[in-house]
Amino acid sequence: MRDMKQSHLFTKTRKEAPADEQARNAELLIRGGFIHKEMAGVYAFLPLGFRVIEKIKNIIREEMNAVGGQEVYMTTLQPRDIWEKTDRWDDSKVDNWFKTKLKSGEELGVGLTHEEPIVDALSEYVSSYRDLPISIYQIQNKFRNELRAKSGILRGREFIMKDMYSFARTEEEHLKIYEEVAQAYHRVYKRLGIGHITYRTHADGGIFTKKFSHEFQTLSGVGEDTIYLDEEKNIAVNKEIYTDENLAKLGLDKEKLVERRSIEVGNIFPLESKYTDALNVYYTDENGEKKSIISGCYGIGVSRTMGVLAEIFSDDNGLIWPESVAPFQVHLLVLGEDDTIRAEAEKLYTELTEKGIEVLFDDRPDVSAGEKFADADLIGIPYRVVASKRSIADGGYEVKKRTEENGKIVALDELLNLLKANG
Amino acid sequence: MRDMKQSHLFTKTRKEAPADEQARNAELLIRGGFIHKEMAGVYAFLPLGFRVIEKIKNIIREEMNAVGGQEVYMTTLQPRDIWEKTDRWDDSKVDNWFKTKLKSGEELGVGLTHEEPIVDALSEYVSSYRDLPISIYQIQNKFRNELRAKSGILRGREFIMKDMYSFARTEEEHLKIYEEVAQAYHRVYKRLGIGHITYRTHADGGIFTKKFSHEFQTLSGVGEDTIYLDEEKNIAVNKEIYTDENLAKLGLDKEKLVERRSIEVGNIFPLESKYTDALNVYYTDENGEKKSIISGCYGIGVSRTMGVLAEIFSDDNGLIWPESVAPFQVHLLVLGEDDTIRAEAEKLYTELTEKGIEVLFDDRPDVSAGEKFADADLIGIPYRVVASKRSIADGGYEVKKRTEENGKIVALDELLNLLKANG
Numbered sequence: 107m108r109d110m111k112q113s114h115l116f117t118k119t120r121k122e123a124p125a126d127e128q129a130r131n132a133e134l135l136i137r138g139g140f141i142h143k144e145m146a147g148v149y150a151f152l153p154l155g156f157r158v159i160e161k162i163k164n165i166i167r168e169e170m171n172a173v174g175g176q177e178v179y180m181t182t183l184q185p186r187d188i189w190e191k192t193d194r195w196d197d198s199k200v201d202n203w204f205k206t207k208l209k210s211g212e213e214l215g216v217g218l219t220h221e222e223p224i225v226d227a228l229s230e231y232v233s234s235y236r237d238l239p240i241s242i243y244q245i246q247n248k249f250r251n252e253l254r255a256k257s258g259i260l261r262g263r264e265f266i267m268k269d270m271y272s273f274a275r276t277e278e279e280h281l282k283i284y285e286e287v288a289q290a291y292h293r294v295y296k297r298l299g300i301g302h303i304t305y306r307t308h309a310d311g312g313i314f315t316k317k318f319s320h321e322f323q324t325l326s327g328v329g330e331d332t333i334y335l336d337e338e339k340n341i342a343v344n345k346e347i348y349t350d351e352n353l354a355k356l357g358l359d360k361e362k363l364v365e366r367r368s369i370e371v372g373n374i375f376p377l378e379s380k381y382t383d384a385l386n387v388y389y390t391d392e393n394g395e396k397k398s399i400i401s402g403c404y405g406i407g408v409s410r411t412m413g414v415l416a417e418i419f420s421d422d423n424g425l426i427w428p429e430s431v432a433p434f435q436v437h438l439l440v441l442g443e444d445d446t447i448r449a450e451a452e453k454l455y456t457e458l459t460e461k462g463i464e465v466l467f468d469d470r471p472d473v474s475a476g477e478k479f480a481d482a483d484l485i486g487i488p489y490r491v492v493a494s495k496r497s498i499a500d501g502g503y504e505v506k507k508r509t510e511e512n513g514k515i516v517a518l519d520e521l522l523n524l525l526k527a528n529g
Numbered sequence: 530m531r532d533m534k535q536s537h538l539f540t541k542t543r544k545e546a547p548a549d550e551q552a553r554n555a556e557l558l559i560r561g562g563f564i565h566k567e568m569a570g571v572y573a574f575l576p577l578g579f580r581v582i583e584k585i586k587n588i589i590r591e592e593m594n595a596v597g598g599q600e601v602y603m604t605t606l607q608p609r610d611i612w613e614k615t616d617r618w619d620d621s622k623v624d625n626w627f628k629t630k631l632k633s634g635e636e637l638g639v640g641l642t643h644e645e646p647i648v649d650a651l652s653e654y655v656s657s658y659r660d661l662p663i664s665i666y667q668i669q670n671k672f673r674n675e676l677r678a679k680s681g682i683l684r685g686r687e688f689i690m691k692d693m694y695s696f697a698r699t700e701e702e703h704l705k706i707y708e709e710v711a712q713a714y715h716r717v718y719k720r721l722g723i724g725h726i727t728y729r730t731h732a733d734g735g736i737f738t739k740k741f742s743h744e745f746q747t748l749s750g751v752g753e754d755t756i757y758l759d760e761e762k763n764i765a766v767n768k769e770i771y772t773d774e775n776l777a778k779l780g781l782d783k784e785k786l787v788e789r790r791s792i793e794v795g796n797i798f799p800l801e802s803k804y805t806d807a808l809n810v811y812y813t814d815e816n817g818e819k820k821s822i823i824s825g826c827y828g829i830g831v832s833r834t835m836g837v838l839a840e841i842f843s844d845d846n847g848l849i850w851p852e853s854v855a856p857f858q859v860h861l862l863v864l865g866e867d868d869t870i871r872a873e874a875e876k877l878y879t880e881l882t883e884k885g886i887e888v889l890f891d892d893r894p895d896v897s898a899g900e901k902f903a904d905a906d907l908i909g910i911p912y913r914v915v916a917s918k919r920s921i922a923d924g925g926y927e928v929k930k931r932t933e934e935n936g937k938i939v940a941l942d943e944l945l946n947l948l949k950a951n952g
Contacts, residue, residue, distance in 0.1 A: 116599055116663045118654050142650045144604045145637075150650065151602040159602065176539055179574040179582065181567045182605065182639075182670060183627075183687050204606075206627040206639055208686075209676050214568075216605075216629055216639060227565045227573065231541050240539045247605060247670075253632050263631075264606050 109459040110153070110434070112468040115139075117152050119481050130328065131413035132258025134425055138485050140433075147255025147263035154485065155412070157433040159266060162408050163245050165297045165430060166268050169290040173283075175243040175270050180223055182247065184215035188222040192384040202250045204263075216249045221381045221403060224271050229387045232273065238389055238399065239279055241287075243270035245408060257330075259413035260369065266408040273382070273401050275389065280400040284374065287404045291322055291372050298411065299428030300324050300418065304371060307333050308356055309344040311376065318347065318356075319375040323368035328417055331370055334363040342366075369414050372406040425486030426508050434466040436525060437487035441475045441494035451493035454503065454518070463525055483508070489525065532882040533576070533857070535891040535904075538562075540575050542904050553751065554836035555681025557848055561908050563856075570678025570686035577908065578835070580856040582689060585831050586668050588720045588853060589691045592713040596706075598666045598693050603646055605670065607638035611645040615807040625673045639672045644804045644826060647694050652810045655696065661812055661822065662702055664710075666693035668831060680753075682836035683792065689831040696805070696824050698812065703823040707797065710827045714745055714795050721834065722851030723747050723841065727794060730756050731779060732767040734799065741770065741779075742798040746791035751840055754793055757786040765789075792837050795829040848909030849931050857889040859948060860910035864898045864917035874916035877926065877941070886948055906931070912948065 117139030124143065127133050132149070135141045140155030151159050167177065183206075189195035195215070197203060204216035217223075224242055232238065245268045252263050259265070270287065274280035288306060295304040303325040308318040321344060323333050335342040336358055343352065343363075353360055379398035382388070388396050412431075419426040429435065436458060440451035448469075455467045466487060468478050475494075482490045492504040492513070503521055506513030516524065540562030547566065550556050555572070558564045563578030574582050590600065606629075612618035618638070620626060627639035640646075647665055655661065668691045678686050693710065697703035711729060718727040726748040731741040744767060746756050755768040759781055766775065766786075776783055802821035805811070811819045835854075842849040852858065859881060863874035871892070878890045889910060891901050898917075905913045915927040915936070926944055929936030939947065 110599075114597065114599075116651070116654055116660070116665060139654075142653070144606065144646060145608045148604045148606045150604050150646065152650070153599045153601060156600050156602050174537065176533075176537075176576045177579050178576060179579050181571045181573050181687055183567065183571045183672070185568045204629040204637075206629045209674055214627075223567060223573065227575070228539070230565070231539055231562075237539070242539060249606070251632055264604055 109455070109465045109467070111455075112466060113470050115153060115466070117154065119484050127258065128256050129258030129260060129413075130420070131260060131416040134416050134420055134484075135259070135413075138425055141259065147252060147261070149259055149262065149264075149409070151409075154433045158412055158415075158427070158431050159408060161431040161433075162298065162411055163266075163268070166294055166406055166408065167245065169294050169297075170241075170243050170268070170270055172293075173241065173286045173290045175241045178224075178242055178244050179246060180217065180220045180244050182217040182249070184217050184223065186213055186215065188226045188385065189215060191386075192222055192381055194222070202252060204249045204251045218248055218250050220244060220248075220269060221271065221377070222385065225381045225385045225387055225401075228273065228382075229385065232387060232389060232399070235275055235389055235391050235397075239272065239274040239283060241270055241272045241283060243268060243404075257413075259409045260417075262409060265410060268406045268408055270404040271401060272404070273399050275391070275397065275400070277400055280376070280402060284376065284402050287402070288320065288374060291374070291404070291406070294406065295322065295324070295371065297430050298415065299430060300371070300414070303418075305333065305335060305340065305342040305368075307342040307344050307368075308347060308352070309373070310346050317376050318352075319373060321370050322372035322374075324371045324414055324418070325366050326369045326414070326418055327367055329367040329369040331368050333366050333368050335366050336362050337364065338362065369410075369417070371411055371414055372404075374404045375402060377401045377403055420486070423480070424484030427486045427488060429488045432486070432488050434464040434487050436463055436465045436489045436491055437468065437482045437485065438465050439468045439475075439478045439482060439490065439492045441478065441492060443471060444495055447493060447495055447498060450498060454491070454493060457518075457522075458525070461522065461526075491521065532878070532888045532890070534878075535889060536893045538576060538889070540577065542907050550681065551679050552681030552683060552836075553843070554683060554839040557839050557843055557907075558682070558836075561848055564682065568686075570675060570684070572682055572685065572687075572832070574832075577856040581835055581838075581850070581854050582831060584854040584856075585721065585834055586689075586691070589717055589829055589831065590668065592717050592720075593664075593666050593691070593693055595716075596664065596709045596713045598664045601647075601665055601667050602669060603640065603643045603667050605640040605672070607640050607646065609636055609638065611649045611808065612638060614809075615645055615804055617645070625675060627672045627674045641671055641673050643667060643671075643692060644694065644800070645808065648804045648808045648810055648824075651696065651805075652808065655810060655812060655822070658698055658812055658814045658820075662695065662697040662706060664693055664695045664706060666691060666827075680836075682832045683840075685832065688833060691829045691831055693827040694824060695827070696822050698814070698820065698822070700823055703799070703825060707799065707825050710825070711743065711797060714797065714827070714829070717829065718745065718747070718794065720853050721838065722853060723794070723837070726841075728756065728758060728763065728765040728791075730765040730767050730791075731770060731775070732796070733769050740799050741775075742796060744793050745795035745797075747794045747837055747841070748789050749792045749837070749841055750790055752790040752792040754791045756789055756791050758789050759785050760787065761785065765791075792840070794834055794837055795827075797827045798825060800824045800826055843909070846903070847907030850909045850911060852911045855909070855911050857887040857910050859886055859888045859912045859914055860891065860905045860908065861888050862891045862898075862901045862905060862913065862915045864901065864915060866894060867918055870916060870918055870921060873921055877914070877916060880941075880945075881948070884945065884949075914944065 123133035332345040333342040382399040502517040504513040546556035756765040758765040805822040925940040927936040
C-alpha cells in the first residue's frame with residue numbers, strides 16, 4: 107500500500123478530541139485517525155498510524171542491523187521458572203506483571219520484558235569464547251500493568267518496543283558494543299528528526315551495576331523528566347543522580363548546567379552478568395576456564411517515539427510529521443467537482459505513485475476545500491499538493507510544505523523535481 | 530540484514546531432535562535453529578525463522594493490499610464489555626480465552642481473535658452507505674488456551690495470524706469481496722509453492738450462517754483433516770459436511786471424490802451481520818434507511834503456514850524451502866583453511882550481496898566439509914554454492930540446488946546469471 111485514496115481510507119478525522127483523553131499526543135493522533143483507544147493505556151494502530159509505526163521500526167531495524175544486531179521474535183506468554191531464577195516473578199518483586207493461567211492452572215506471565223527468555227534461549231547456543239560477542243534484538247509488544255495510564259501512547263499498558271541485548275566476553279568488549287549502540291541510537295534520533303534536541307543522559311545504574319546507565323532524553327515541555335544539560339559538551343545528567351559527587355565523576359561543572367524538561371526516548375543499560383549468571387549461562391575461554399558473560403540491554407519505545415514526535419512536531423492545526431516517518435510523502439487534494447480537474451488530479455496521482463512517491467489522494471467528492479485543507483493540516487503529511495481550477499489555470503499545482511505558510515504554483519516537471527529532491 | 534556470515538549467526542544446528550517434541554515441523558525447525566520452544570505450543574522465532582515469517586507475511590500483505598485491504602495493528606489486551614455484547618466473553622461460551630487482570634481487579638482478555646474490537650472501532654467511522662465497502666486486516670499474535678499442544682507450530686497457544694474482515698452493504702457486494710479474497714488466497718498459496726496441492730474446501734458455516742464457509746486445505750499425510758476431493762473440478766468438501774444432501778447442493782458426484790488427509794492453511798467465513806448488529810454498527814442507505822452491514826472474515830495462520838511448509842518441503846536430510854520464503858537464496862560454503870580460497874569466497878560473498886542476492890555465508894573455520902554440507906541440507910536454502918580448492922582449480926564454484934542430487938562447476942558469470950534468472 108504505497109498509495110491510498112482518501113475516499114477509500116476507512117478512518118475519518120474528528121474536530122473534537124475525545125473527552126476521556128488528557129494527553130496531547132493521543133488527542134491529535136485520535137483526531138487524525140492514527141490510533142484507536144481500546145482502553146486507558148491500550149491503543150490500536152489504524153492505517154495511518156500503522157504506517158508511521160512501520161517506518162519508525164524500519165529506521166531502528168536498519169541501525170540495529172548496522173551494529174550487528176540479529177532480529178528475533180520472542181513470545182508474549184512466559185513460563186514462571188526462568189523468572190524465578192532471577193527473582194523477577196513474584197509480584198512483590200516486580201509489581202507490574204500481567205499474569206494469566208493455562209488450563210492446568212499453571213501460571214504464565216504476559217511478557218513485560220525479555221531478558222530472561224533471551225538469555226535462556228542462548229544457553230543452547232553459547233558455550234565457548236568462539237560464540238561471542240552477540241547482539242540480539244526484538245521489536246514487539248510488551249505489557250505492563252500500570253496503576254494509571256494517562257499519557258496517551260507515551261506510557262502504555264501495552265506498547266511496541268525495540269529491545270536489544272548484547273553478550274560479551276569481557277568488560278572491554280562490552281563497553282565497545284555499548285558505545286557502538288549508543289552511536290546507533292544517536293543516528294536513529296537524527297533520522298527521526300529529533301537528533302538536535304535529544305541528549306545522552308547519565309542516569310542511575312540501579313541494582314545491577316555501580317556504573318551509570320544512560321537514557322536518551324528529548325527536550326519537551328510535556329516531559330515527565332528533568333535533566334541537567336551541558337549544551338557545550340552535549341551531555342546531560344538525570345535529576346536522580348544530580349549530586350556534586352556524580353558531577354565531579356563525570357567532569358561536569360554545575361555552573362554550566364541548565365535544567366530542562368524532557369521525555370525519555372531510549373535507554374541503555376549495563377547488566378553486568380546478573381541475568382547470565384542467574385540463568386547459568388557461561389562461556390569457556392581460550393584456556394578452558396569458565397567465565398561470566400557480560401551483557402547490556404538497549405531499549406527504544408517505538409509507540410512512545412511516535413507519541414513524542416506527535417507532541418513535538420505539531421501546532422494548533424495538527425501534526426507535522428518528519429519526512430522519514432510520515433505516513434505518506436504527499437497529500438494530494440483535488441478541489442471542486444469539475445470533471446476535467448478531477449481527471450488531471452487522477453493523472454497526477456498515478457504519475458506520482460508510479461514514480462514511487464507515497465501519496466494520500468484526497469479524492470473525496472462533496473467535501474469542501476476548507477475541510478480538505480483542515481484535514482491536511484491535522485494529518486500532517488510533509489507536502490500538500492492542490493489541484494484546482496485556479497491552479498490548473500495558473501499552469502500547474504499548488505505545492506506547500508506543512509511547515510510553510512504559503513504555497514506556490516509549480517508545473518508538473520518542477521513538482522516532480524521538488525519531490526524527488528526531497529524524497 | 531540481507532546477508533549474514535554463519536560465524537556471526539548466533540544459532541547452531543543440532544543433530545538430535547529435542548526429546549519433548551513430537552511434531553516433525555518443530556523437530557526440523559528446532560534442529561535447524563529456526564525456532565525456540567518456550568513451552569508447549571509457544572515458540573520464539575530465531576533469526577532464520579524470523580526471516581521466513583517476514584517473507585510469508587509480506588506475500589500475504591501484498592495480496593491483501595491488492596484486494597484493497599487496509600492494514601491495522603490491534604491490541605492484545607481486550608476489554609470485557611465488547612465481548613459480552615456478542616456473548617463471547619464467558620468461558621462457558623468460548624473455552625479457550627487466556628484472561629488477565631488490571632490492578633483494579635477488572636478482568637481483561639488476551640486477544641484470541643479480533644472481530645469485536647475491529648467492529649467496535651468501525652462504529653466511529655462508518656455510518657453512511659458512502660463509507661462502505663471496507664476491508665481491514667491485521668497480522669499479529671493471537672492467543673488460544675488449548676488444553677494440549679503437540680503439533681509444533683501447526684497449532685500453538687500463541688501464534689502469528691493474518692485476519693481480514695470485510696464490511697459490505699449488500700449480500701451481493703459481500704459475495705464479490707468474498708470471491709476476490711478467495712482468489713487472493715489462491716495467489717498466496719501459489720507464491721508459497723503449495724498452490725498445486727491446496728484446495729478450496731466447502732465446510733460448515735457454523736452458527737453464523739446457513740451458507741458454507743470455506744477452508745483452504747493443503748494435502749499432507751500428517752494433516753489432522755480429511756477432505757473429499759474432486760480433482761477435475763478442483764474443489765473439495767470437508768468431512769463434517771460430507772453428506773449426500775450437501776454434495777447434491779454443490780453439484781458434486783460422490784463417485785468422483787477421493788479421500789485425502791490435509792492441513793487447513795486458511796479459512797474464509799461469511800459472518801452475515803452477526804457482529805455488526807450485536808455491536809450496534811449499521812449504515813444508512815441512499816434512502817435514509819438503517820441497514821445491517823454484511824461482513825466476512827478471512828484467516829491465514831502465518832506461523833502455521835511456516836510449519837506446513839516445513840512438513841511438506843523436507844526430506845531425511847532437512848528442510849527444502851521454496852525460494853519465495855527461504856531465509857536466504859544462497860548458502861555459500863567455503864571449504865578448507867587455505868587463505869587464497871577463503872579470500873575468493875569472501876569476494877564472491879561481497880559480489881553476490883552487492884547484487885542484492887541474499888546470502889548466508891558459511892565462513893566458519895575449523896568446521897569440516899561434511900558438517901557444512903549436513904548443515905546446508907538441514908537449513909534448506911535453495912542454492913548451495915561451494916568454494917573449495919577443487920572448485921577453484923576446476924574454474925569456479927560448485928552450485929547445487931537443494932532439490933538436486935548433484936552440483937556442477939560454474940564460472941562466476943554463469944553463477945550470477947543462474948541466480949539472477951531464479952531470483
